[in-house]
Amino acid sequence: MGILDGKNILVAGVTLNTSIGFATAKVAQEQGATVVVSNFGRAMGITRRVIKKLPTEPALLELNVSDEEHLAALPEQLGQHVDRLDGIVHSIAFANPETALGGKFLETPWSDVATALQVSAYSLTSLTTACRPLLGAGSSVVGLTFDASIAWPGYDWMGVAKAALESTSRYLARYLGPEGIRCNLVAAGPLESLAKRAIPGTETYNEVWDQRAPLGWDPKDFEPTARAVVALLSDWFPATTGEIVHVDGGVHAMGA
Numbered sequence: 566m567g568i569l570d571g572k573n574i575l576v577a578g579v580t581l582n583t584s585i586g587f588a589t590a591k592v593a594q595e596q597g598a599t600v601v602v603s604n605f606g607r608a609m610g611i612t613r614r615v616i617k618k619l620p621t622e623p624a625l626l627e628l629n630v631s632d633e634e635h636l637a638a639l640p641e642q643l644g645q646h647v648d649r650l651d652g653i654v655h656s657i658a659f660a661n662p663e664t665a666l667g668g669k670f671l672e673t674p675w676s677d678v679a680t681a682l683q684v685s686a687y688s689l690t691s692l693t694t695a696c697r698p699l700l701g702a703g704s705s706v707v708g709l710t711f712d713a714s715i716a717w718p719g720y721d722w723m724g725v726a727k728a729a730l731e732s733t734s735r736y737l738a739r740y741l742g743p744e745g746i747r748c749n750l751v752a753a754g755p756l757e758s759l760a761k762r763a764i765p766g767t768e769t770y771n772e773v774w775d776q777r778a779p780l781g782w783d784p785k786d787f788e789p790t791a792r793a794v795v796a797l798l799s800d801w802f803p804a805t806t807g808e809i810v811h812v813d814g815g816v817h818a819m820g821a
Contacts, residue, residue, distance in 0.1 A: 567597030578656035586656030588787035667765030686729035702745025719766035738807030754813035778814030
């Protein structure tokens with residue numbers, strides 16, 4: 566038996582197989598879950614090919630979390646594949662690499678800041694709210710962050726967006742807790758994902774982790790992070806909400 570036996574999980578934001586979303590979908594299936602994944606636009610073709618590599622090819626939905634029509638139609642779309650949702654994985658983030666990342670913090674226009682905040686932080690609420698008719702007591706929402714208590718080189722407005730995401734998760738925990746819905750985040754160390762490659766200067770992060778991670782850190786191994794997400798989706802954390810679980814080899818707890 567797996568820890569997600571009988572559960573239905575939406576993993577929003579799966580693109581490549583080198584992503585936390587993909588790794589989470591894989592581990593969730595291995596632990597017994599029925600998984601539905603989403604992406605949108607031109608990336609749908611890539612996702613459609615990539616998900617064939619999963620143990621079971623999941624249903625793929627088109628979902629742009631910035632599109633109100635997509636969000637309004639989501640419960641009906643999900644209803645074609647599952648009768649309820651037991652968990653949501655928010656694996657979604659975006660900031661314009663030309664203007665909002667890589668050291669351009671002081672010059673970034675509000676329009677690009679607004680996009681980063683909407684897609685990377687507000688969407689945790691909009692996605693959860695859209696799925697709310699299918700969620701019930703015992704369900705779990707899990708998002709992904711990169712320790713927003715630090716001003717990381719080049720991370721710039723994505724760092725601000727992740728700080729907003731972390732606060733958003735705490736407020737969702739407050740307002741959805743009475744319905745028995747938990748909301749937590751996993752803060753992973755730097756992983757060699759498409760998102761990381763889009764951020765100028767992040768190659769230096771690997772040097773930091775090489776020097777400071779007491780458990781060591783493999784930036785190509787997505788499974789430890791995926792396992793933490795799946796654990797939070799399971800019934801093994803029934804009284805944990807508003808939390809940030811670090812999966813970073815211990816760097817967050819170390820001094821200089």
